[in-house]
Amino acid sequence: MSIWTAAGLFLHANVFFILSLTVGFLRYRSWRITLTRQISWLGIFALCEAGVAWNDLLAPLFDRTTLLPPALRTALLALGYAFLLAFGIQTLLPHDLPQRRLRELLLGATLAWVLPYGLAVTLTFPDLARTALIGEVLARYLLAFPGGMLTGLGIRRQSYQTLEPEWREHIRPYLRMTEAMSAAFGLLNLVLVPAAPFFPANWLNVTRFSMAAPLLWAGVGALWMSGLLLTFTHIQTQIEQWVENVEHLQTLTADRERISRELHDGIIQSIYAAGLMLESTQPLLYTEPHKADAQLRRIMESLNQTIQDIRRYIFDLRSDTPDDDLEPGIRRLLRDFHINTLLETQLHVEGEPPRRPLTLERRRHLFQIVREALANTARHAHAHAVTIYLTYGPDSLEVLIHDDGVGMEAFTLGKGHGLRNIRERTRLLDGIFQIESAPGAGVTLHLSIPY
Structure with a gap:
């Protein structure tokens, strides 16, 4: 075996083995995509192809033509081609085909290699080595060639049936590469076959391309793998973006309904009640001015409280997140919080920031954690002031957010969407989150975030 043949077989084996792993990854990650419905069959084919290539590569090290018995090697190759053929056929079938029918298809394609094998046995019995040789040629002609061609055609057909035009246009180059390499694999199985005593294998066979054959298999496999990975990765990215947009719209709708409900049940009712109180006060202005004055004071207090509530809603509705450095961004949040709630705010910073600042995503x-904590303070704490302490440690950033409000009971510390959101974001930062509170003692949120 020449060094080029060995290098080609090594690449051939590794490329198809990696292709089988890639298919497994795509099956796990891209389960929403119709194109990947039975892509595991393609992975089994690639694994069988890699196994045969490893057999052919390692056999000369043991002074043998093949490690596996010839009949078993041919059976492994034909089994992989049967899975390829089954995958190609199912890409052309309706999407709503029952799983039972798909299993029947797989069984039929898996048993289909018995046909070329039986024909080879009939022609060559009792020479089993020759049986294996002719069985391999027939398996390539009758299973691998149509399997590759149908796979390329089926992927193209399903891409037009299941993908939106703008999505298809975006991944067109990768789809074309996948389709072309599927068809190329099928065509190579008409050309790169062992020499056999019948046409066309006695004229067009691997002996005409002895040095280039393994490299051709490796090249086709590498491009096939790249096309599949790029195609399904881009489709999955588009799906995830669409799902994210839908979830965002659902969140907006829920927020609008919540705000509408709270405005109606809270602020609008308070304003309506103040209007009724003004109507009842008007007759008292001339008959009982002292009573009218006391009533007006209560109305003014009620309206001032309503104004405070409106300011808190405005703060909650601000969705823009600063992209500043950490300290300027927090100062900006505190300034906006003070303007909207009239609560006193302070920021204390200790230590020196790390040489490598926190990434934009972590900031x-x-x-968002600081915003959520401030919003909770505005809604529930009845506080007069909020103080944030930033302490830059050698390995982590310590953040303390303290208010002087009414505090929380122990049984309420774990409740509420706000605290759950803070815990979830702290988990995403690989940090630690703790709450300290007692009735009348305010609330202190303590976060420890590694750099």
């Missing part, structure tokens, strides 16, 4: 998580 945004911290900003």
